[in-house]
Amino acid sequence: MSPTALIYGATGYMGRLTARRAAEAGMRPVLAGRDASALAATGRELDLRARAFTLEDPAVVREALSDITVVLNSAGPFDRTAKPLIDACLHTGTHYLDLAGEVPDFQLAADRDEEARAAGVMLLPGAGFGVVPTDSLAVHLHRRLPDADRLDIAFQAIGGISRGTATTLLSDLPRTGVRLQAGVYLPQRAAANTTKIDFGTGPATVVANPWRADLLTAAHSTGIQTIDTYTALPAPVRVLMKLAMRMPAVFTSAPWRALTQTLVRRLPAGPSDTALADGSSHVWAQVSTRDGRRAVAVLHGPEAYEFTARTAQVLLQRTLDGQATPGFQTPASAYGPDLVLTIPDVSRQDLA
Template sequence: MSNLLVYGSYGYTGRLVVATAMERGIEPVLAGRNLSELEAQASEWGLTYRTFDLQRPEIVKQQLSTVDVVLNCAGPFVHTHEPLLDACLETDTDYLDITGEIEVFESIAARDEQATDAGVTVLPGVGFDVVPSDCLAVHLHDAVSQPSKLALGFESLGTPSPGTARTMIDGMLSGGAIRTDGEIRTVPAGWNARTIDFGSGERTAVTIPWGDVSTAYHSTGVPNIEFYMALPSWAIRGTQLTRYLRPVMNTPPVKSGLESLVDRLIDGPSAEQRRYGETRLWGEVTDEESGKTRVARLRTPNGYALTAKTAVESVVRTLDGEPADGFQTPATAFGPEYVMEFDDVVRRDAMVPRSAQVQ
């Protein structure tokens, strides 16, 4: 019997996760809805597979009852997390996923007491969303005495996977999000722009509804949180334009057309891009007492390459019983230095006056 079931194992990121698990000596059960994809993947790796959708709770519960950990790689996770989590709580199966969706984190966090009572670890966001940024958030929080505001962000030259692109479309059509005075607030897409040096020169970045708007609060308690992504000027204008086009773009024909376009045009980063690409993250915490702003930066491998490693390592540690029961974030489960344990991750710290421009 395998201790791990990977749901959505044949998607772009799921395949990377399975390959990494096999390198670590873990033989996962492959799972998902697509029989032909599962058969081909199982034949390639010599693994067992289970074909099931998430519409029938009793079937889902039956399929999870013989494994110790489920790793959900099937996005958008707003559609998949709840039935899998429901079954996990009934079968004493720990739940992990690679989501970056705010509403998914909030939904799962709301079930902390239920998961704790069930003796189940619930740990979403064990990929690039949100391992490095969550660790960076706690690192910054711990560096000042009275953190009152946290800003995080990243820049990446890589292309997204099809699943990520579809999730980004959903997020874009839902508008933006920030956290103010402890509460998540909906704001227009591209609500705020600022100049940020992620470590390779100044870039213009805009607020996006990234998962840390949820998780950084649960990890640090900082009440005011914004998340930024560096984008070229044309992409910023396009993002802001969706404020006015959302009613049209949210109609089923248009949304379906956008998703079909993603499937036809986006394949995800190549093996070479994953090997040589990198992502830069930035964080800034404001200390209310001293009036100082502390900045830290992370440089990591390509986000998908990192996701495969952090997801599998998180599974290994969960199988070993390291994280506590209940809802966890990566940093609360494994500590703020967790991301530093992976190859080619570098962190730099700086302190500047609050009034100074970020360098």
């Protein structure tokens, strides 16, 4: 049986874009999801096989993955879809990748590390822009300054936004996230801290983003015990974050949910091909020691959704080629810090 990849959620914006990039690279993934008619249409468009199944019945999921080498889960919300797919993967010996980007989603996979090792299965969440560039940059800097005990990471995405990302962002506004201090995850509200970062075109305002899984992945990959993560966001979003911190009840109310659902429905499914080509992404990171030594680097790449699709395609291919380490893995722990440099149009520069 030849190695085979399956993309679950292939009719969503990100799953479809990844399937397109995989097909363009000569891969033949199986497209999967709940909607048989939508899958069939996407399958005809890309000339790929389609397989419709839901995740409610474990036996159905196991059967659907019985001939699959690696599955890429692109169907959010991942707190609902990851567990049934991981359960099935551990039963069928299928490697698991997903496009998650938040701490709880990664913790779900990390908690199954021992089972995965015993089953010979790799669990690698965050197979896209979510953590691949930040994890790679963190490990690169840690190798330059091995005794660093602090890591700061910030990113900037220039381009459009998908309905899925907008839904997650708006629903997360009142939710408390975490930061890592001395090895302990401490509660933190979004935008609790604001600072300036130069990604290469002048200072940009960034705010604390405590939902990012970079905390967990960088800690796993480097062992650094104090980590803060930041994101460059438009001023209106920063204002909403700060308001949600002060008035969380407003942002969990039924009127707010109804308003945001209406707004999200008016958005396009995701950036157009033109927006994908015109956008860009930038990651800055710094490691430091208590005595003041530091190492700083910046990474530049394509638009964030395009970055994700290209990265997921590369990771699917590597897994199909037999490059898969059993257990819970982060991108850099599995493939090293230079993995990100194999993605087209990505560059890295050491600043200090």
